[in-house]
Amino acid sequence: MNKPTANPKPQTPNSISRDARIYVAGHRGLVGSGIWRALERHGYTNLIGRRHTELDLVNQQAVDDFFAAEKPDYVVLVAAKVGGIVANSTYRGQFIYENMMIEMNVIHAAKVHGVKKLLFLGSSCIYPKMAPQPMLEEHLLTGPLEPTNEPYAIAKIAGIRLCDAYNRQYGTNFISAMPTNMYGPGDNYHPQNSHVLPAFIRRMHLAKCLDAEDWDAIRSVYCHEEAQESTNTKPPIPNPDELINWLAKSGISRLQTSNSKRQTALTCWGSGSPLREFLYSDDLAEACVFLIENTDYADVVFEDAAGTVQSHVNVGSGSEITIKCLAETVADVVGYEGAIDWDDSKPDGTPRKLMDSSKLRKLGWEPRVGIRAGIALAYQDFKEGIGS
16 A cells, blocks of 8 residues: 655644644535634634635636635635435435535645645545444445435545545545534524534424414524525515414424413424434534644554555544434423424434544544533524524
């Protein structure tokens, strides 16, 4: 195996200059904004970021021109088209095309323009649907993927392999990190395209407001979302009946009990039985800074028992929770006391997704934020985002 030689391992940790030019691709999203804040906390002063409207990473020429002009020393590639099970199932073509183009363009430009180190972030969905639990790095490509997010997973696997191929052919120093399910400040709360935990936060908040008949609070969410979707900054103010119809699209309904007391019901997809692992975004951000400062390709690459070269590293909390228990925890944090129903005619997705992150822990990183504390922080961020 040809290991990289172009970028020797630093002799001491934290040897990156604090004024090094660091480009965070996707710096406005959940993970990217967390990494940006973490880099600032660690004293880095020369961070580079571009909004999608300023730089289309799907456009190869635009990416190459950007690298030629900005000359970043380090790159953190977080930018991606992401979404939950509904979005992954609906936008299959977009998910594989856009994600592969982003990865190919940025990783290739980093090689061409002599970037010292690149950190590529993927996802735990790269592993087979029925992978052994917890999932080790060597379980990659050992079985069929979960069909609902296969296009996204294939794109991320391609990114891992491209980093590895460039390292071995050109002597680059590109590292791939695979986080588990993320949540935290700046999350995506879109009613159709969000992941399970932020979707629960949004829906539990709205269900709690319906239970209390707090129409102003519901209108606040409605107007916030309408303003994001439309150029009309002042959407029509809906009446309570219109809001009830709007809430029904998110599986939130009002029941009439025998004692005439109104009660809210929230319907969730699946059986609630799948197990999931979650990591607070600031924990991932600290892991990313740790990898940039302290590790190189040579520290993470190995040949597994089957003779396959593996060069990515898992980043997870090491704890898992059922979707049903997650929903109950979110409800408790938010203060929703109504009913939670499960529609088992809808898909569950992968039955279990726990990653073995011992490789990264042996290198020296540990998560710090527990699931309940993280949900409370995320809920506060959600309320601040809608002006509540």
